[in-house]
Every structure is written in C-alpha cells, then in structure tokens.
Amino acid sequence: MIVVTADVLRRQLSSIFLAWGMSAEHAETAVTVMVETDLTGVDSHGVGMIPTYDRWFREGKINVRPDIRIVRERKSVAMIDADRSLGHAPSVKAMKLAIEKAKASGIGVVAVAHSNHFGAAGYYTLMAAREGVIGMSATNAGPILVPTFGREPRLGTNPISFAAPAKRNKPFWLDMATTTVAFGKVNIARRAGKPVPEGWALGEDGRPMTDSQRAFELRRLTPLGGTRELGSHKGYGLGAMVEILCSTLTGSWLAAVDPATGKAGDQNDIGHFFLALNPDLVREEGEFAEDMDRLIDMLHETPPADPAQPVLVAGDPEYASYEERSKSGIPMTDTLFEEVRLVSQNAGVPFLLGN
Amino acid sequence: MIVVTADVLRRQLSSIFLAWGMSAEHAETAVTVMVETDLTGVDSHGVGMIPTYDRWFREGKINVRPDIRIVRERKSVAMIDADRSLGHAPSVKAMKLAIEKAKASGIGVVAVAHSNHFGAAGYYTLMAAREGVIGMSATNAGPILVPTFGREPRLGTNPISFAAPAKRNKPFWLDMATTTVAFGKVNIARRAGKPVPEGWALGEDGRPMTDSQRAFELRRLTPLGGTRELGSHKGYGLGAMVEILCSTLTGSWLAAVDPATGKAGDQNDIGHFFLALNPDLVREEGEFAEDMDRLIDMLHETPPADPAQPVLVAGDPEYASYEERSKSGIPMTDTLFEEVRLVSQNAGVPFLLGN
Numbered sequence: 001m002i003v004v005t006a007d008v009l010r011r012q013l014s015s016i017f018l019a020w021g022m023s024a025e026h027a028e029t030a031v032t033v034m035v036e037t038d039l040t041g042v043d044s045h046g047v048g049m050i051p052t053y054d055r056w057f058r059e060g061k062i063n064v065r066p067d068i069r070i071v072r073e074r075k076s077v078a079m080i081d082a083d084r085s086l087g088h089a090p091s092v093k094a095m096k097l098a099i100e101k102a103k104a105s106g107i108g109v110v111a112v113a114h115s116n117h118f119g120a121a122g123y124y125t126l127m128a129a130r131e132g133v134i135g136m137s138a139t140n141a142g143p144i145l146v147p148t149f150g151r152e153p154r155l156g157t158n159p160i161s162f163a164a165p166a167k168r169n170k171p172f173w174l175d176m177a178t179t180t181v182a183f184g185k186v187n188i189a190r191r192a193g194k195p196v197p198e199g200w201a202l203g204e205d206g207r208p209m210t211d212s213q214r215a216f217e218l219r220r221l222t223p224l225g226g227t228r229e230l231g232s233h234k235g236y237g238l239g240a241m242v243e244i245l246c247s248t249l250t251g252s253w254l255a256a257v258d259p260a261t262g263k264a265g266d267q268n269d270i271g272h273f274f275l276a277l278n279p280d281l282v283r284e285e286g287e288f289a290e291d292m293d294r295l296i297d298m299l300h301e302t303p304p305a306d307p308a309q310p311v312l313v314a315g316d317p318e319y320a321s322y323e324e325r326s327k328s329g330i331p332m333t334d335t336l337f338e339e340v341r342l343v344s345q346n347a348g349v350p351f352l353l354g355n
Numbered sequence: 356m357i358v359v360t361a362d363v364l365r366r367q368l369s370s371i372f373l374a375w376g377m378s379a380e381h382a383e384t385a386v387t388v389m390v391e392t393d394l395t396g397v398d399s400h401g402v403g404m405i406p407t408y409d410r411w412f413r414e415g416k417i418n419v420r421p422d423i424r425i426v427r428e429r430k431s432v433a434m435i436d437a438d439r440s441l442g443h444a445p446s447v448k449a450m451k452l453a454i455e456k457a458k459a460s461g462i463g464v465v466a467v468a469h470s471n472h473f474g475a476a477g478y479y480t481l482m483a484a485r486e487g488v489i490g491m492s493a494t495n496a497g498p499i500l501v502p503t504f505g506r507e508p509r510l511g512t513n514p515i516s517f518a519a520p521a522k523r524n525k526p527f528w529l530d531m532a533t534t535t536v537a538f539g540k541v542n543i544a545r546r547a548g549k550p551v552p553e554g555w556a557l558g559e560d561g562r563p564m565t566d567s568q569r570a571f572e573l574r575r576l577t578p579l580g581g582t583r584e585l586g587s588h589k590g591y592g593l594g595a596m597v598e599i600l601c602s603t604l605t606g607s608w609l610a611a612v613d614p615a616t617g618k619a620g621d622q623n624d625i626g627h628f629f630l631a632l633n634p635d636l637v638r639e640e641g642e643f644a645e646d647m648d649r650l651i652d653m654l655h656e657t658p659p660a661d662p663a664q665p666v667l668v669a670g671d672p673e674y675a676s677y678e679e680r681s682k683s684g685i686p687m688t689d690t691l692f693e694e695v696r697l698v699s700q701n702a703g704v705p706f707l708l709g710n
Contacts (some may be wrong), residue, residue: 072636075460075461077460077461078637108462147666149661150658151657172595206659224586225581230535230552231579233667236669238529240668249638281427283427291606291609298610302501302507303507305506309504311502311505312503
C-alpha cells in the first residue's frame with residue numbers, strides 16, 4: 001500500500017481532467033466528489049475509477065465539453081440533460097436544484113438523462129443532509145444483476161442512497177448497491193484465492209456458485225437477499241425500482257444497453273435520480289432533527305451480540321474513515337498507483353503521487 | 356380451507372365496522388382496502404387482521420370517530436393527522452392528495468401522523484399507478500427487526516411499496532418488508548413443525564437460529580440480507596430509512612414504542628409516508644409508460660434457470676391471485692373463519708360468512 005494525501009490526489013486528478021479539456025469548473029467538481037469519496041473509504045468509487053474514465057475518454061465515450069442544461073422544469077421537478085458528460089458535474093447541479101426546490105416547496109426531484117458514472121451515490125445525499133434536508137439519490141448501470149429465477153444479468157448494481165440530518169449526531173447516511181455485494185468484493189476474493197460465500201454470485205445455469213475466479217469472469221451477481229428463500233426477489237425489485245427512476249424516467253438507455261446494438265456498453269448513457277425533502281415544511285421547524293437524534297441514539301444503544309462489535313448506524317464506518325484518512329492520508333494499492341501513473345502519461349501531465 | 360366471495364366478505368367487514376361506530380365512509384374505505392388485499396393473495400394484511408383490530412378496538416386503542424385532517428400543507432407536501440384512526444381512511448386521503456399534487460407540480464409527498472395499521476402498503480401505490488403516476492408508500496411498525504450486530508429488536512418490518520404505470524403491461528408493483536421475511540412465514544413453519552431457514556430469525560444471543568417454535572416466541576427477525584456476509588446491514592439501513600420517513604418525519608412514536616412507558620404497544624401511534632411522482636411532467640407525455648413496457652418485457656424475457664419457472668416482475672403473483680380469486684373466491688383457514696365468527700359476535704352483528 002502507498003499512502004497519498006488528499007491534497008496531492010486532488011492536484012493529480014485535476015491536472016488529468018484539465019489536460020483532457022474539461023472546464024475548470026467541471027474538473028473541480030469531479031475531483032471534489034472523487035477525493036471526498038476516497039476519504040470516506042469507498043475506494044471503488046473515487047480515484048479507483050480513473051483508469052476506467054481514462055479508457056472511456058480515449059474511446060471517445062465521455063464528452064469533456066458538455067452543454068449540461070435543464071431541459072424541463074416545474075415547481076418541484078426538473079430534468080437535466082448531461083450531454084454525455086462524466087456524471088459528477090450534472091449530478092451536483094441536479095442535487096443543488098433539488099435542494100433549492102425542497103426549501104421552497106417542501107420537495108424537489110431532479111432527474112439526469114444521458115449521463116455517465118457519477119461516483120458514489122452517497123456524495124449527493126450528504127450534500128442534502130448538510131443543508132438540513134433529507135436526500136435520496138440513485139443511478140442505473142450496466143447489467144450485472146441476475147433477476148430472481150433467471151440465469152443472465154439484466155440490471156446493474158443500481159445503488160440507492162438516503163441521508164437525513166440530525167441535530168447532535170452526524171447525518172444518517174446509507175449508500176448501498178441493490179445487489180448482495182458490489183463486484184469489487186468478488187475481485188478481492190479472487191485475488192486472495194478464496195471462494196465467495198454462497199449467495200453472492202451465480203453460474204451460467206443461474207445456480208449459486210462459490211468459485212471466485214469463475215464468478216469474476218461471469219459477472220453474474222445476485223440481488224440483495226442472495227437466494228429466493230432469503231428474499232432475493234426484494235433486492236431484484238429494488239434494483240428494478242432504481243432502473244425505473246433512473247433510465248425509464250429519463251429516457252436514458254435501459255440497463256445501459258445500447259438500443260442500436262443490443263450490447264451493454266460502458267454505461268455511457270445512464271440516468272440518475274435526486275430527491276430532496278425538507279422536513280421543516282412537514283413538521284414544526286427543528287423537531288425532525290431532534291427526533292433523528294433519538295432514533296440514532298436508540299439504534300447505537302441496541303445491546304450487541306458481541307460486546308466487541310457495537311451496533312452501527314448507516315454512515316458510521318464512512319465518517320470514521322473520513323476522520324482517519326484526513327489525518328493519515330489515502331491508501332492506494334501498488335496496482336492502482338501504477339495505473340494512475342499510466343493515466344497521467346496518457347494525459348501528458350506530470351505524475352504527482354510519486355513525489 | 357373455507358372459500359368466501361369478496362362480496363360477502365365486504366358485507367361482513369362492513370357490518371362489523373359500522374357496529375363499532377365507524378362512519379359509513381371510513382368503514383367503506385377500510386373494507387375496500389382489506390378485501391382488495393385479500394384478492395391479491397396477501398392474506399396477512401386483509402381480513403386476517405380483523406381479530407387484531409377487534410382486540411385493539413375493545414382495548415380502546417382505535418378511535419372509530421376520528422377527526423382526520425390536514426395539519427400542514429405546502430404546494431407539494433402535506434401532513435395529515437390520523438387522530439388514532441385505523442390507517443386505511445387517512446392513508447387513502449393522503450395518497451389522493453399526493454396524486455393531486457403530483458399532477459399539478461410534478462410531485463407530492465403526504466405524511467400521516469398518529470395512525471394505526473393501514474393494511475398492505477401496496478394498495479396505495481397501485482392507486483397512484485392507476486392514475487398514471489409513480490407511487491411510493493411506507494409505514495413503520497412495532498419492533499421485530501434486530502439491527503445488524505445487535506441482539507434485540509429495534510425496528511419494525513417497515514415495509515416499502517413502489518408502483519409505476521406502463522402502457523400495455525400492468526403496473527410494476529413492489530411491496531416488501533425490509534426484514535428478510537414477514538413474521539407470518541415463521542408462524543407457517545412453526546405450524547408445519549419445520550425449521551426455518553438459517554438467516555430468517557435470531558436467538559436471544561443475536562445469532563442465527565432455525566428452531567421455528569423458538570423463533571415464533573422470540574420475535575427477532577433479521578433485516579433483508581439475513582447475515583452480515585449477505586448484506587443484512589442493507590436491509591437494516593432500508594428499515595431505518597422507512598422509520599425516518601414514517602415516525603421521525605411525522606412525530607409519531609419511534610418504532611411504535613410508547614415514549615411514556617418505554618413499551619412496544621400495538622402500533623397505535625405509527626406514521627405512514629406517501630409519494631406520487633408524475634413522469635409526464637419530467638419526460639414528454641406518454642414516453643415513460645412506453646419505456647416501462649420495454650423494461651417489463653425485457654425482464655420477463657430473461658432466460659430462466661429452470662424453464663418451468665419463468666422470471667417474474669414485481670406484481671405478477673398478486674395480479675394472478677386477483678384474477679383467480681375474483682372468480683373462485685377468497686380461501687380462509689378454519690381458524691380465521693372461527694375468529695371472524697367471534698369478532699362478529701363481539702360486535703353483535705350476524706355472522707355472514709357461514710351462509
């Protein structure tokens with residue numbers, strides 16, 4: 001493991017995006033979302049994505065000079081066309097607009113069409129919670145989830161995030177894929193030469209499989225629940241709900257599959273969903289945040305099965321990581337470190353992480 | 356099994372509610388929600404609840420002459436006080452208002468405070484889908500879900516429902532508890548003398564347990580995911596999200612626990628959440644419903660693991676049950692049949708089901 005500071009990582013990513021021709025504003029937004037995500041410990045969705053973004057950029061799949069604009073707008077809803085941009089800039093714009101609408105009318109929903117990977121869904125809901133409103137976000141993605149009773153993937157990991165502000169506690173902050181695990185966990189098991197637990201992945205026949213190498217090659221994940229007996233139809237239903245709110249509501253590619261070729265692309269026409277809800281226009285001002293403290297405290301005080309592992313509330317691990325990494329830096333695998341070196345070379349900018 | 360027609364069941368339930376002193380309008384609403392739920396095959400949430408409602412009524416926990424009123428209202432959000440009514444009437448009022456707001460401004464959210472059991476969450480989202488808008492609903496309930504790493508229940512089954520209209524297909528229609536299974540399934544295993552699968556229920560030590568008799572007595576269900584390894588922290592997070600949208604947002608009892616006594620009551624101060632979103636104010640009119648057909652068809656056409664069991668879309672089993680039971684009637688266990696006889700006696704009304 002190599003450890004880098006958030007600051008040098010910001011400068012590195014910024015130099016790459018600017019070299020690609022992104023505007024200073026869009027580069028700044030993408031860098032902020034990515035590095036904040038690394039600080040919270042969600043390694044799969046921060047700098048870990050830059051090799052993929054680099055490939056998409058070189059394949060012409062990312063519009064680095066997009067015209068991100070509001071195409072439809074009503075009192076409480078709007079639609080933004082991302083114009084094939086990387087997802088971070090249109091998503092920050094969308095959540096800001098949703099928050100504005102929530103503050104004025106109680107609730108705001110902003111959908112984003114024709115976008116690309118937006119990083120971690122949780123970044124956007126925390127924006128809302130920090131403004132004192134409830135936030136929800138979701139995105140669709142390329143097919144990897146096998147519907148219950150099926151044997152081929154049809155939906156993405158389709159994550160959903162939800163955050164709600166408290167008064168004394170940090171916001172409740174949930175960010176979860178609707179598959180049982182993210183694909184990265186299969187890869188970690190494969191690298192370690194260990195089997196995956198039954199219920200994570202499926203074979204070509206649609207039956208549970210524990211061979212991590214095969215699971216990595218096949219890319220067939222179960223919906224949350226794992227098996228029918230343990231409720232996989234619920235995870236499948238939630239994944240489909242996210243698909244509806246993201247691709248169907250925006251007219252982006254269904255399951256990120258190119259309708260012209262019928263092939264799953266690299267998520268380069270996906271949709272996102274952002275919702276902000278102002279609790280102070282539903283209840284008397286301030287009461288919601290106080291009751292959030294009661295809920296969070298009650299959950300933390302649940303008697304644990306193992307005294308060494310207290311009961312957590314959504315966001316606890318991410319806040320702990322943020323505090324720790326803000327002081328000690330962001331760890332990167334040697335592989336990723338070298339990949340970022342290559343991306344910098346491709347962009348013709350100095351490699352700053354090695355300094 | 357005894358089979359009754361929907362019509363005689365309606366008349367039976369109506370006579371009971373009217374004898375309790377409910378208004379004709381409130382009785383009619385509750386009866387409609389309950390019998391529609393029985394027709395869709397969700398036996399746990401229709402007439403199956405009447406023995407419990409009867410007990411609550413006799414204990415004075417249901418206000419049969421409630422003043423159900425809008426206590427706060429903005430352009431796109433509102434709060435309704437159910438005044439300790441049974442949940443059906445305030446919930447139908449709330450979803451109607453949410454749909455109205457969605458049609459005008461794009462989205463509507465209506466929260467219901469100080470309510471009681473509202474039947475199946477899915478009844479209300481289907482109201483929305485039938486009006487051409489997306490619907491979401493949720494309710495909190497008494498503690499039965501054990502948070503991940505915990506050993507005592509802290510949240511309810513906290514169901515969430517989501518429905519979206521299509522053009523040619525029936526609406527996508529999801530209705531799910533955020534626990535791995537509903538408690539009724541543990542009871543079914545107990546009656547059959549069979550163990551429950553590992554991952555449904557926990558013992559007093561917070562560890563998985565398969566003894567269905569003990570599981571029935573202890574009432575400690577896992578969150579969706581079942582175990583930490585299979586993502587139970589996600590089901591726990593979703594359950595907490597529902598708690599926030601229902602009790603915290605409305606100021607109802609946290610986890611249906613009486614704050615005065617610290618005891619879990621019989622859900623007699625719970626909250627509900629209703630959302631309606633008008634896709635025709637986000638996309639061009641009609642495009643959403645057409646794309647819903649593409650999504651639903653694509654999911655139905657997923658190659659199945661077992662050719663005898665095609666891939667389903669949320670709502671399929673309920674629509675099939677509705678069609679079948681509308682023709683052949685609603686089956687009831689002997690036990691429930693006798694319980695309804697007793698409830699009728701308690702209310703002093705004729706027992707109609709035996710005719």
